[in-house]
Amino acid sequence: MADRHFSLCIDHHPSNTLYADEVLLSEQAPATAELMTELIGLLGVPLTPLMADCLFTGLVTDTGCFRYSSVTAHTLRTAARLMDAGAQAYEINRRMFETKTRSRLMIEKAALDSLQFCCGGKIAVISLTRKEIERSGAMEWELDGIAAMSKTIEGVEIGLFVKEREDGAVKASVRTSLQYDASKICSRFGGGGHARAAGCELRDVDMKTAAELLCSAA
Numbered sequence: 001m002a003d004r005h006f007s008l009c010i011d012h013h014p015s016n017t018l019y020a021d022e023v024l025l026s027e028q029a030p031a032t033a034e035l036m037t038e039l040i041g042l043l044g045v046p047l048t049p050l051m052a053d054c055l056f057t058g059l060v061t062d063t064g065c066f067r068y069s070s071v072t073a074h075t076l077r078t079a080a081r082l083m084d085a086g087a088q089a090y091e092i093n094r095r096m097f098e099t100k101t102r103s104r105l106m107i108e109k110a111a112l113d114s115l116q117f118c119c120g121g122k123i124a125v126i127s128l129t130r131k132e133i134e135r136s137g138a139m140e141w142e143l144d145g146i147a148a149m150s151k152t153i154e155g156v157e158i159g160l161f162v163k164e165r166e167d168g169a170v171k172a173s174v175r176t177s178l179q180y181d182a183s184k185i186c187s188r189f190g191g192g193g194h195a196r197a198a199g200c201e202l203r204d205v206d207m208k209t210a211a212e213l214l215c216s217a218a
Contacts, residue, residue: 008023012032012035013194031062032062034075037081049087056079056092059079069196070194107146110128114126121156123157126147126150127211147159147161170201172186172210183198
């Protein structure tokens with residue numbers, strides 16, 4: 001019998017549609033890298049320093065450097081295991097959280113200039129047009145973390161980040177406190193993700209309308 005290919009999926013997003021032939025899904029895991037580390041151990045594969053670096057990077061970026069509510073004692077034990085295997089924790093954290101390009105700083109400036117509040121200050125909205133993104137010189141990966149900026153403001157329960165895509169659609173990212181579910185908000189627009197962090201896409205609306213729709217859904 002001829003061999004056939006299987007599609008595999010390892011994930012921790014509750015919005016996963018179970019599209020693969022075989023799925024390892026744990027909604028309780030704060031990072032897919034935590035699941036990967038556990039699976040590697042079960043397979044008896046030795047962790048090399050390079051593997052540990054990659055997994056530790058995934059762990060800290062998915063947990064916001066262990067700041068999110070989904071982090072457990074098992075997560076921290078996983079981090080310790082990866083450090084024991086050679087993960088360069090200090091250097092990874094320095095590069096991920098303490099180093100910024102000039103273009104990243106420019107896009108942060110534009111994001112703060114766009115900041116608006118609604119619902120008595122409980123919702124903060126950051127919006128970036130395509131022109132503003134291009135003017136900053138920022139690459140797409142440099143926009144990671146912009147969504148969380150508004151959520152750091154005292155008194156804000158929901159942080160919204162809307163940006164204009166090249167095709168004219170509006171990409172939205174939602175960050176929430178424990179009192180709100182970001183995934184439920186985004187699911188109303190065909191998106192999903194985690195309870196505290198989720199995303200969706202809105203078409204045939206401008207940036208202002210997209211922000212208003214998201215505020216109403218929240």
